[in-house]
Amino acid sequence: MSLLRTAVVLAALAAASVAAWPEAWPSATAQERVSGPAPEFAGAGRWFNSPPLTLAGLRGKVVLVEFWARECINCIHVLPHTRELHERYAGDGLVVIGVHTPEYDEERDPAALQAAMRQYRIDWPVLADNDYRVWNAYGNRYWPALYLIDRDGRLVYSHFGEGNYDETERRVRALLGKT
Numbered sequence: 001m002s003l004l005r006t007a008v009v010l011a012a013l014a015a016a017s018v019a020a021w022p023e024a025w026p027s028a029t030a031q032e033r034v035s036g037p038a039p040e041f042a043g044a045g046r047w048f049n050s051p052p053l054t055l056a057g058l059r060g061k062v063v064l065v066e067f068w069a070r071e072c073i074n075c076i077h078v079l080p081h082t083r084e085l086h087e088r089y090a091g092d093g094l095v096v097i098g099v100h101t102p103e104y105d106e107e108r109d110p111a112a113l114q115a116a117m118r119q120y121r122i123d124w125p126v127l128a129d130n131d132y133r134v135w136n137a138y139g140n141r142y143w144p145a146l147y148l149i150d151r152d153g154r155l156v157y158s159h160f161g162e163g164n165y166d167e168t169e170r171r172v173r174a175l176l177g178k179t
Contacts, residue, residue, distance in 0.1 A: 035154065035156070036154060036155060038065075038147070039134065039137035040055055040137070041054065041055070041097075041099075041134055043133045044127050044131070045127065045128040045131065046110060046128045047128075048114065048127075048128070049123055049126055050124075055153045056153075058149075060093070061093050061095045061151065062093055062148065062151060062172065062175040063095045063096075063097060063148070063149040064082070064085060064086075064094060064095070064147070064149075064172065065097050066096065066144060066145070066147075067142070067143060067145040067147075068098055068101075068143060069100065069107055070107055070112065071106075071107055072103055072143040072144065074143065075144040076120065081165045082124075083121065085168070085169060085172055086123075089173075089176060089178075092178065094172060095124075096125070097124065098122060098126040099126075100113055100127065100128050101132055101135045102130055108128075141160075142160040144160075144162070145159070145161075146159045146168060148168075148171055150175055151175070
C-alpha cells in the first residue's frame with residue numbers, strides 16, 4: 001500500500017472514530033446540553049468556609065458550582081475569575097461553591113486543601129469531594145468545570161476548561177436579573 005493510501009485510510013479511521021464517539025470530545029454543544037434539576041451535594045465530604053449546603057437551602061439563589069483540584073494548573077488559572085464573580089455578585093444573590101475533587105491521591109489531604117484555599121484566597125464554600133460523589137452526580141469529567149444553577153434549582157449552563165469568562169459572567173448577570 002502506498003504512503004498516500006495509508007494516510008487516507010488513517011484519516012478515514014480517525015474521522016469515523018470521532019463520528020462514532022462524539023462524547024469524547026468537548027465542544028460548545030456539549031456545554032449547552034445542561035438542563036434539568038441540579039444534583040444534590042449530599043453524601044460528599046467535609047465542607048470548608050461554610051456549614052453543609054443543600055439545594056433546598058439555596059433555593060432562590062443563583063449558584064455557581066466549580067469543580068477544581070488544587071494541583072490542576074488550569075483550575076488555578078480560573079480561580080481569579082471565580083473570585084471576581086464571587087466578589088462582584090455575592091451581594092446580588094450569587095453563591096459560589098467550590099467542589100474540590102482530587103485528581104491525584106495527595107490532593108485528598110484536608111490540611112493541604114486548606115493551605116491551598118489560603119494561598120488562592122478562596123473564601124467561598126468548598127466541599128471536599130474525595131470520593132467523587134458530587135463529581136459523579138453531575139456526570140462531570142473535567143477540571144475545571146463550571147455549572148450554573150438557576151433560582152429554581154435547575155442546571156442551566158456549563159463550561160469546561162479555561163476561558164469563556166465573559167459568557168459565564170453574562171449568564172450569571174442574566175440569572176440575577178442584571179442584564
